[in-house]
Amino acid sequence: MDQLWIDLAAVLAAASPLVIAAMGETLSERAGVINLSLDGTMLLAAMTGFAVALTTGNLLLGFAAAALVGAAVATVLGLFSLTLGQSQTAVGFVLALLCTDLSSFLGAPFVRVPGPAVPFTPIPVLADLPVLGTLFFRHDPVIYASFLIIPATAYLLYGTRLGLIVRALGERPAAVYARGVDVTRWRYALLIAGGALVGIAGAAFSLDLKQGWSYRHTFGAGWIVLAIVIFGGWRPWRVALGCYLFAALEIVATRSQSALPNFPTQIIQVAPFVLMIFVLALVNLASSPAAMRRAATLPQIWQRPLLGAINRLRATAPAALGQPFERP
Amino acid sequence: MAVTYSLPRMDGMRTDRLKLAASLTRPMLALVAAFALTTLALLSTGVSPLEAYRLVLFGAFSTPVRLSDMIMLAAPLLLCAVGLSITFAGGLYNLGVEGQMIAGAIAAMVPLRLWPDWPPLLLWLLAGLSGAAGGALWALLIGALRQYANVSEIFAGLGMNFLASGLALYMVLGPWRRQTSASLSGTDLLPRDLWLPTIDRLRLAPAAPLIALLALAVVWWALTKTRWGLEVRAVGLNPAAAGRLGVAAARRMAETLAACGALAGIAGMLQVVAVHHALIPNISSGIGLLGLLVALLARADPRWLLPIAVAFASFTVGSIQLPLTLGIDSAIAGVLQGALVLFALVARARVR
Numbered sequence: 001m002d003q004l005w006i007d008l009a010a011v012l013a014a015a016s017p018l019v020i021a022a023m024g025e026t027l028s029e030r031a032g033v034i035n036l037s038l039d040g041t042m043l044l045a046a047m048t049g050f051a052v053a054l055t056t057g058n059l060l061l062g063f064a065a066a067a068l069v070g071a072a073v074a075t076v077l078g079l080f081s082l083t084l085g086q087s088q089t090a091v092g093f094v095l096a097l098l099c100t101d102l103s104s105f106l107g108a109p110f111v112r113v114p115g116p117a118v119p120f121t122p123i124p125v126l127a128d129l130p131v132l133g134t135l136f137f138r139h140d141p142v143i144y145a146s147f148l149i150i151p152a153t154a155y156l157l158y159g160t161r162l163g164l165i166v167r168a169l170g171e172r173p174a175a176v177y178a179r180g181v182d183v184t185r186w187r188y189a190l191l192i193a194g195g196a197l198v199g200i201a202g203a204a205f206s207l208d209l210k211q212g213w214s215y216r217h218t219f220g221a222g223w224i225v226l227a228i229v230i231f232g233g234w235r236p237w238r239v240a241l242g243c244y245l246f247a248a249l250e251i252v253a254t255r256s257q258s259a260l261p262n263f264p265t266q267i268i269q270v271a272p273f274v275l276m277i278f279v280l281a282l283v284n285l286a287s288s289p290a291a292m293r294r295a296a297t298l299p300q301i302w303q304r305p306l307l308g309a310i311n312r313l314r315a316t317a318p319a320a321l322g323q324p325f326e327r328p
Numbered sequence: 329m330a331v332t333y334s335l336p337r338m339d340g341m342r343t344d345r346l347k348l349a350a351s352l353t354r355p356m357l358a359l360v361a362a363f364a365l366t367t368l369a370l371l372s373t374g375v376s377p378l379e380a381y382r383l384v385l386f387g388a389f390s391t392p393v394r395l396s397d398m399i400m401l402a403a404p405l406l407l408c409a410v411g412l413s414i415t416f417a418g419g420l421y422n423l424g425v426e427g428q429m430i431a432g433a434i435a436a437m438v439p440l441r442l443w444p445d446w447p448p449l450l451l452w453l454l455a456g457l458s459g460a461a462g463g464a465l466w467a468l469l470i471g472a473l474r475q476y477a478n479v480s481e482i483f484a485g486l487g488m489n490f491l492a493s494g495l496a497l498y499m500v501l502g503p504w505r506r507q508t509s510a511s512l513s514g515t516d517l518l519p520r521d522l523w524l525p526t527i528d529r530l531r532l533a534p535a536a537p538l539i540a541l542l543a544l545a546v547v548w549w550a551l552t553k554t555r556w557g558l559e560v561r562a563v564g565l566n567p568a569a570a571g572r573l574g575v576a577a578a579r580r581m582a583e584t585l586a587a588c589g590a591l592a593g594i595a596g597m598l599q600v601v602a603v604h605h606a607l608i609p610n611i612s613s614g615i616g617l618l619g620l621l622v623a624l625l626a627r628a629d630p631r632w633l634l635p636i637a638v639a640f641a642s643f644t645v646g647s648i649q650l651p652l653t654l655g656i657d658s659a660i661a662g663v664l665q666g667a668l669v670l671f672a673l674v675a676r677a678r679v680r
Binding site: 097223267269271278281 | 369372373421423473476477478479480482483484487490491493494495497498501617620624656657659660661662663665666667669670673674676677
């Protein structure tokens with residue numbers, strides 16, 4: 001039984017960079033901007049964070065540099081898409097490839113160099129609690145931060161006036177504009193803040209979860225986060241749940257490698273992403289008008305729980321996501 | 329693509345002249361900016377940028393072997409970029425092109441492994457058809473996910489890429505593993521007579537660039553000279569409006585995806601019969617993603633595809649020598665390619 005809690009704690013830890021990046025992306029997508037550069041941004045930030053922490057010997061400076069890189073890439077994306085009116089998808093995609101290659105090129109001297117790492121810091125008293133201690137209080141500061149950022153994002157989006165503006169930016173930018181909010185400026189702010197979080201997530205890889213730097217160090221994590229945000233329906237708690245499910249599947253895949261010696265288990269590692277896309281497809285199919293009509297013919301007793309489940313699972317994108325905003 | 333509006337202006341004469349000046353200076357500025365960024369990256373490593381540029385820009389033309397390697401990279405790259413210019417014309421971001429290439433390579437292996445004794449010419453034809461079908465099927469799955477399950481083609485494409493690379497790994501380590509022992513380096517090599525014939529002592533198989541050029545010509549014709557092409561472009565600009573004008577928008581989108589997938593599949597088949605002579609896990613080697621950059625830079629204008637594909641392929645091949653001669657990473661080619669496309673996008677921004 002104890003092993004189960006330890007395994008679950010490992011899942012919570014492994015998901016920490018994904019959670020931080022996913023919250024950043026959720027913020028900017030809720031404001032209506034897709035930051036498709038995520039994978040490249042995370043790599044460049046991971047490399048920069050590691051390089052800075054290694055040369056200065058200061059972990060905080062490493063994280064700050066990574067956040068700065070994330071914010072800078074987001075600023076470039078904003079400049080080209082929000083100000084100059086180019087497609088967010090096109091600019092984001094090109095930035096993803098460009099930053100990936102920049103990280104490989106500039107990071108070459110740091111490949112497999114041993115460097116600093118975030119220290120393990122169990123929280124005094126709380127770490128000795130029976131189950132909870134193992135699960136939540138025997139980690140390091142980055143992982144604690146990944147726990148805190150989920151309720152913080154949820155509160156920001158649903159509990160504050162700022163959150164109301166953010167959600168409106170993604171749904172009806174014309175309406176917030178009419179209320180006197182500068183749509184472009186606010187989108188910049190959310191995009192850059194989200195980008196900084198993505199940068200920190202990159203450093204969470206190179207300075208914590210997968211310490212050090214190597215070619216394509218984060219192994220496509222950025223693309224995975226982009227898919228998780230959709231999978232989670234742009235809602236912080238569900239997005240976080242998606243990150244934890246993903247991390248759990250990854251750990252199961254790695255474990256099964258030793259359990260199935262004759263089966264080429266490298267394949268299992270691509271499974272979580274594929275599974276996520278197909279679950280998303282199934283949910284969308286189930287909530288399509290045709291499926292709804294069919295559900296309406298079912299007996300009454302079945303209908304309510306079924307429709308309730310579908311409604312809970314369905315994910316609707318912010319209406320203005322990726323759309324350019326023209327001042328009316 | 330972004331919609332551009334132009335407002336009527338009183339000072340028509342002046343804006344015309346401004347626009348002409350802008351049309352000339354902006355691409356130059358983009359070029360300068362891209363090289364400035366790349367030079368900064370080079371300077372940070374302490375090597376002489378001129379020396380690095382000499383290799384990256386001209387290294388691919390320095391020896392016949394390198395030139396033939398460049399052509400063998402440009403051929404699948406051009407095929408992918410040509411295919412992507414169809415999907416771009418239809419308004420789709422087919423990030424799944426990488427997976428379509430892998431699916432094509434796997435499908436092309438099937439006849440080659442089933443009937444290795446058949447005449448090579450027939451087998452190549454079969455492999456080409458099977459590769460095209462495999463790539464098209466992979467792309468149509470993306471179309472189905474988009475059409476019926478409301479999953480954007482970008483993420484459906486990424487998912488299908490992961491699935492294709494998993495499938496390739498499975499084939500290499502499972503059913504098609506080497507007779508001696510399963511190895512990540514790929515399947516057993518194909519019999520010598522199934523390799524696409526090459527020019528003496530070079531790795532250049534002339535069939536590959538010829539197929540790519542043929543595809544370019546056909547697609548240019550189909551996109552610009554046929555009603556089908558007109559409809560595809562109309563769907564790309566505004567699917568709803570095109571639908572109201574009687575264009576079967578969903579059908580056209582599926583067709584563009586299938587066409588792109590087929591071309592990417594043929595590129596995958598060429599990787600098998602003309603380059604690696606086996607199925608390897610990384611058979612697509614990022615060529616599909618590079619093809620996206622080429623197609624973005626060419627802006628779905630087929631005339632630009634060939635020169636850009638050749639230039640990008642020569643950057644990549646030229647940069648391979650960098651680690652040995654200058655001790656810097658070859659990823660600088662990718663930096664230059666990415667920067668060129670990025671700043672070209674800005675150069676197209678409308679004047680406010």
